[in-house]
Amino acid sequence: DGVLPAGDVLAGLQLTGFFLDRGLRPVLHDKPLPEARARLVDLLSRPA
Numbered sequence: 844d845g846v847l848p849a850g851d852v853l854a855g856l857q858l859t860g861f862f863l864d865r866g867l868r869p870v871l872h873d874k875p876l877p878e879a880r881a882r883l884v885d886l887l888s889r890p891a
Contacts, residue, residue, distance in 0.1 A: 853884065853887040853888060857884065860880070860884070
């Protein structure tokens with residue numbers, strides 16, 4: 844039905860964040876990933 848549980852979305856964001864951090868950090872000269880992404884991960888991490 845096209846609905847993803849928040850836990851699945853969070854797991855996907857955490858997994859991609861791992862690879863973005865490893866692959867993009869050198870290119871971004873150690874700047875952090877966008878704050879909006881961190882806020883979304885934080886929001887999805889909160890208990891329902």
